[in-house]
Amino acid sequence: MIESPQFPPLLTGEVVPRHTDPFDKAVSRAVAGVDSGTVFYSEQDDTLRAALVLAPETPLEEAIQAVYVAQIGLAESLGALAPPEVPVHFQWPDRIKVNGALCGSVRFASDVSDPKAYPNWLVIGIEVPFIPRTDQPGENPDETCLYEEGCIEITPMALLESWSKHTLLWLTYFLDSGFERVHNEWRPRCDTLGKMIELPRPGTFVGLDEKGRMLLRQDVMTETLSLIEFAEHV
Template sequence: MTDADFPPLFNGYASAGDDPLALACNAAQGGTEAGLVIHDAGPDSLRAAVVFAPEVPLREAAIMLPLCGLGFQNALGVLAPPVVAIHLGWDGAIYVNGGRCGQLTMIASTDDPDAVPDWLVIGLHLDLTPLGDDGGTDPDRTALYAEGCGDVAAPDLLAAWLRHSLSWLDTWDNQGTAPLHREWSGLVHGLNETVTLAGQTGTLLGTDEHLNGLLKSGDTTTLIPLTRLLKDAP
């Protein structure tokens, strides 16, 4: 993939086997501009990381994790056969036909919810081929090409993910969180089931209007901020 394949505002390069997430975080710490995309499409997995420069406090900017999830779901939904079901976990997990197929990760320059981050990086890891020789070592895991998506080229999927994420970013800028909440609510994996999110276990009721998680345990419903999903830089 070349820069010409990226939508406007994005540019980047292939990592040649190195971890794109680590490289993107290092570049962000060094002051790179927003829109940098570092990617690595191997035979078994697609890895990518995108640098953003939020202009709002982290508690609001953290919506970039589900926003980029929607971008990925929409992108794969266009490229995959119609029978393929794509759902999203609140924690950034990606599910294809009910099996966990990938993960989105969020890293920022600060973990203070009230501070405006200097940078925020969203990483993508997608399994393309099954783990293990028979693909059955973990029944809850799957891979893109094992779910009837063998014709989906990783570079095309990456470019489509960026395009759809950019579209959702524009929607968020102009219309707020309501359209994202409506779309995401129809794609959530594990709704009304017992799940563990950010170290807490309970029944996933959905999210509030800002896509913070709502988890019920007994008679208590707890709001889990998206900022709890922040990871440390590799």
């Protein structure tokens, strides 16, 4: 029997049926008016799937910066639970990398898409594989899972507990201090910063601006890409 995770104050957990996507459940409950701070999760052995509902009090262009907070929360929780030699990095806008290979992602959705609009809700989901998706070793060399990286002592529920605590801590920092502190923590963990990238568009990833938008240089032109463009439509 899987032990129920313990959530920090201000967050509450709600388990979903095994074949239900916690992200989809969180969105449907957010539309219906569920309390901010509710974490929907699935009790699976092979993958951590969870989604946090937030009720921002700022325009979407600021609220969407909480996606970086969730990424930092995941990196810090893996750092606390995984062996010390296991590096965790980000690939903008939504990928998590462990030891240089893709090992999970974040998802996000809101009820508005206008950067200046005030959302009623924002849902941020995470997915982290624990066991290989295929029984053919090396079939997807750019992908990995936690067990292949030596994290055999970690369970999905333990990672969920840790993620909720670290994410809540960084949400507090974000609300108190704004994006700068989040940015300073996120930037060193992004391993494509300053490099040529192909996705989401070709160019040089210069960095993030004060609103958390990607600065992408193509020849002499620099354009901005917002996380809002990569939010899921509901």
